Amino acid sequence: MDPIARWHAVVEARDMAALKDLIAEEAVFESPVVHTPQVGKAITVKYLAGALQVLTNETFRYVGEWRAERSAVLEFACEIEGIAVNGVDIVSWNAAGKITHFKVMIRPLKAINLVHRMMGELLAQAG
Secondary structure, rough: OHHHHHHHHHHOOOOOOHHHHHHHEEEEEEOOOOOEEOOOOHHHHHHHHHHHHOOOOOOOEEEEEEEOOOEEEEEEEEEEOEEEEEEEEEEEEEEOOOOOEEEEEOHHHHHHHHHHHHHHHHHHHHH
């Protein structure tokens, strides 16, 4: 199955086992609120699992998708605490269909600040 179709299935089901299987060992995650890339499967899975908890409420939806051979840009929108969140996931994968790079960009500033606070609280609880 195509990596983006697998990603959509992970998001829809919030399937953490499928998420772990989809991410390459050498994966890099770039957060909209952390200034350095996070390197490795474990930290990438941790951040993506947190983002799924924070962002994928009943209003979450993908509103656009642009593809290249081994990459895609997925535009999303949702509402959290009355704030409209708009962003993109920029995703790359290897020949085996495993995600090697995942970058998230979010707008507007109110949304960034909200997601930063919520992700910080969630990751602090997770230890």
